[in-house]
Amino acid sequence: MTNAVAGLGLAPDAAMVTFPIAMFLPGSDITPVEARKQEFYDGLTTWRSAFAGGAASEPPMIRVQASSAEAAFARANDVMLTNRWSDGLPVWPPTRERVEWILRGTAEPRRRELGTFPPRGGVTTIESCAIALAMAGGRPEYLGVLIAAVEAFLDEDSGSEQLQAASGSAFPVVIVNGPIGAQIRLNAGFGCLGPDPQRPAGASIGRALRLLQQNLGGALPGIGTMANYGGMRYTNVVFAEDEANLPAGWPAHGVERHGFKPGQSSISLAFANGVTNIRRRGAKKETPEEDALQGMYRMADFMRVPNMPGLSGYEHGTPGILMLPGVVAKTMAGLGWTKTSIREFFWEHSRIPGEHLRRAGCPAWIEIDSKKVTRESLALDPWPITASPDNFIVLVAGGGHPTNSYWLQGYSPGVVGRAIEVPPSFEALIADAERDLGPRPA
Amino acid sequence: MVTLEFHDPSGVIAVKQPHAPRVSTLAGKRVGFVSNEQWQAYRMLPLLKSLLEADFPGIEVLPIDAFPQGNALIGSEETAALVKQSGVDAVVIGNAA
Numbered sequence: 001m002t003n004a005v006a007g008l009g010l011a012p013d014a015a016m017v018t019f020p021i022a023m024f025l026p027g028s029d030i031t032p033v034e035a036r037k038q039e040f041y042d043g044l045t046t047w048r049s050a051f052a053g054g055a056a057s058e059p060p061m062i063r064v065q066a067s068s069a070e071a072a073f074a075r076a077n078d079v080m081l082t083n084r085w086s087d088g089l090p091v092w093p094p095t096r097e098r099v100e101w102i103l104r105g106t107a108e109p110r111r112r113e114l115g116t117f118p119p120r121g122g123v124t125t126i127e128s129c130a131i132a133l134a135m136a137g138g139r140p141e142y143l144g145v146l147i148a149a150v151e152a153f154l155d156e157d158s159g160s161e162q163l164q165a166a167s168g169s170a171f172p173v174v175i176v177n178g179p180i181g182a183q184i185r186l187n188a189g190f191g192c193l194g195p196d197p198q199r200p201a202g203a204s205i206g207r208a209l210r211l212l213q214q215n216l217g218g219a220l221p222g223i224g225t226m227a228n229y230g231g232m233r234y235t236n237v238v239f240a241e242d243e244a245n246l247p248a249g250w251p252a253h254g255v256e257r258h259g260f261k262p263g264q265s266s267i268s269l270a271f272a273n274g275v276t277n278i279r280r281r282g283a284k285k286e287t288p289e290e291d292a293l294q295g296m297y298r299m300a301d302f303m304r305v306p307n308m309p310g311l312s313g314y315e316h317g318t319p320g321i322l323m324l325p326g327v328v329a330k331t332m333a334g335l336g337w338t339k340t341s342i343r344e345f346f347w348e349h350s351r352i353p354g355e356h357l358r359r360a361g362c363p364a365w366i367e368i369d370s371k372k373v374t375r376e377s378l379a380l381d382p383w384p385i386t387a388s389p390d391n392f393i394v395l396v397a398g399g400g401h402p403t404n405s406y407w408l409q410g411y412s413p414g415v416v417g418r419a420i421e422v423p424p425s426f427e428a429l430i431a432d433a434e435r436d437l438g439p440r441p442a
Numbered sequence: 443m444v445t446l447e448f449h450d451p452s453g454v455i456a457v458k459q460p461h462a463p464r465v466s467t468l469a470g471k472r473v474g475f476v477s478n479e480q481w482q483a484y485r486m487l488p489l490l491k492s493l494l495e496a497d498f499p500g501i502e503v504l505p506i507d508a509f510p511q512g513n514a515l516i517g518s519e520e521t522a523a524l525v526k527q528s529g530v531d532a533v534v535i536g537n538a539a
Contacts, residue, residue, distance in 0.1 A: 009458030024481035024537060025538025033486050037493045044468060044532045049461050060451035065443050071447040085451050093448040122453040131449045215451045 004165065006218070007121035007265025008220075011140065015043030018266070052222070063209070080135075085215050087207070087234060093442055094134040101128040107144030113153035114147070119159040120224065124150060136207035137200075139436075141184045141422075141429040145267060147204050148418040149174045150406025151210060152269035159312065163271050164219050169227040169307070170411045172209060172269040173237040173321060177254030178265030180420055181240030183430055185440060188242040190399030193406070194437040198441040205235035208209040232275060239406065242397045245326025246286030247333030258417030260372070265420040270318050270393065273309060274409030278302055280328065281403040284287035292332050294344070297403060303385060306360040310386045315372040319386040319427065321393040322346070322408040329396045339394045347389035351382035465531050470500035476521065476531040478513045481537035485486055490534065502526065 006012035017039045019032055033040075064079055066072040076093040080086035091096060103110055105127070110127040117124050124163060129146050133139075138146070154173060155159050163170040167170045176186055187199035195203060210233055218224035227233075243255050255267040280295035299322060310319030322342075325333070332342070357363060373387055386392065393415065423429075434440070465471055473494060479480075491503045491529045508528065510521050516535070525533060 006455050009456065012455060023486075025498070026482070027498075028482055028488060030482065030486050034493060037497070040534065041468060041497070044473070045464050045466065046533070047464060051457060055444070058454060059452065062450055063445060063447045065445050067443060069444050070445040076446050076448060083450075093446055094451060095446065095448045099449060108455055116456070121455050124453070128451075128453055131451050135451060166481050188465045211451065216453050308481050356468065368512060369516075370512070383519060409502055433537075 004119040007116065007119040009121065011049045012120070013049055015047040017043060021190055026094065033070065043306050051209045055291065057346070070084065077130050077209065082221055085135075085211075085222050087210060087214070089234070091135040091211075092137050094131040096167055098134040099127065099130045100138050102134050102138060102143055103127070104425065105130075105140035105423065105429060106147060106180045106421070108147070108421070114125070114150055117154065117212060117216035117218075119165050120216065120218030122218070124154065124212065124216055129208070132208040132211040132215070133204065138204035139184075139201075139429075139433060141426065141433055142201050142205050142208075144265075144420045144422045144426075145174070145176060145180065145201070147185075148209050148267045148420045149205065149209055149269055151271055152207065152267060152416040152418045153213075155414075155416045157316075157414035158269060158416045159271065159317070160393060162312075162413070163223055163411070164217050165215060165303060167226040167228050167232075168273050168312075168411055169232075170273045170419045171232040171236050172206075172213075173272050173320070173408055174206065174209070174239075175253055175268040175270075175393075176238070176240040176265070176420075177243065177252045177260065177268070178263060178420070180265035180422070181243075182440065183426075185433070185437070186240040187395050188240040188244075190401075191240040192242075192397055192399075193237055202238035202240075205395040207234065207239040208237075210234065210236050218347065221272050231273075233264045236271070237275075239397060241395050243324050245400070246396050250333060250339050250396065251330065253393065254417060257393070257415060260417065260419065265422070266421060267416055268393075268408060268415060268417045270321065270415045271412040272408040273411040274407075276302065276407045276409065278405045278407055279325070279407040280324075281350070284371055289298060289329060289335060292335055292337065295328075297311055297349065299407065300346050302407060303346060303350035304352055306352055306356055307409075308365055308385075309409050310373060310391075310409045311365060311369055312393070313386070313410060314369070314377065315371050316391070316410040317414050318384075318391050318393050319350075321395060321408040323397045323406040325400055325402065325405070327400045329404050331402070340389075343389040343392040344396050345394050347384060350385050351380075352385065354381035354383060354389040357383055368418050456531060462533075468494065468498040468501055468532070471498070471531040472502045472504070472509055472529060474504045474533045476509050476516050476525065476526060476533055476535045477511045477515055478537065480512045480513065483537040487534070487536055502533050504530065 068433040185199040254260040
């Protein structure tokens, strides 16, 4: 709550009466309200904020000393943990030198404000992004992607203000389109959502975004974020669409969803709170048509659950992100499938029978939704899990193997796109990466 | 000795507005509730209303539903305007978990 108060521009304290979680559950004993009534009365009468007005000053640099470089590095990491600035894994101390190096990745002035990170309201600048990227082990050529992702995250249409603190364990998904993906070694193929020393950019960029969510946004587990589980939050999800394997006629996601020109490097940010592998391929003597259709039904059946994550973005967000390997996309395209027809199939075949909604208590959640479109959808039986087929995100990504597809369950009030800006010296940064990391993997 | 100097990654927060002034006493005052109707607010806030009414002579506590309720509505400019128009001296907001 103090995060939320600070995020409104108020001093980061507030008159609150707090109770253990048990009192907020159905059937709870609420007599502690009476026992502690004086705290409520004091909050309305005698309470005073401990903070004076005005902007806080720039925090001083942190200094550690030790007998060796190795010991100083270890001490810096201890400081990061005790101040709750780390994510639990070792971080690179954001020294002046390191941050200056990262800042070579942008032509923007370091003090330019991108906004305030919700809910705590930490002032977010280009330099804030560079500090986080330095801590996350990043490189200068990643900075443009991170800045675009942060701008999208801070866009109120993303829903980040609500999701940062909410219990539903949402994590940002950053989809990169355009040539920058391959240039900076973002993974679009095998293992694109996981660790990859050959293509390390996604992990660093996503980790930096998470560190900003925590350190500027205040999203510390159990304190600033009530996410019960918090999966995928070490690195969030940052990957590139596999545009090299897009079938002819299938538009890139950034072009289709956000209207960017083909070849424009861009990001698209949505939120998800689940990741699931779906066995897509048939096992015996299916024809290509049967293999494709059976896989489509398995995917749609998986989406047809009364979990309602799509409620948060029912009208304009997304119920989820479906990833198909390029080899599958090309086969399906040969059979006449398009991204549009795939979305329409999902929309039609993921509808939930009204009886299943009622037995799971879903109508109550739909009735209290803030959006009229969502509330009125309750009249539909079977109930579509999102307002429009266009809300599904269908991507070509993942290794060149036909067995699986992947579903990132959406929890996303909006899907926000941003163009990626790179500095005039970008080619030199890529050359530096070739020098430091070796040739780009094929 | 090796010295390592690095940035504090927690940045800065700008305080742009003060908290509402407090009232000197609740006796004779007009008090409102802004409720999200979540987390047992429908039970706890009426209890607090009755306690206020019992403990402070002349207090007027508005009904729990005097203002729009629910997470989607209580933070809106429209609700804020309604609260101001009501002439309340103090407001209790609940519940968060």
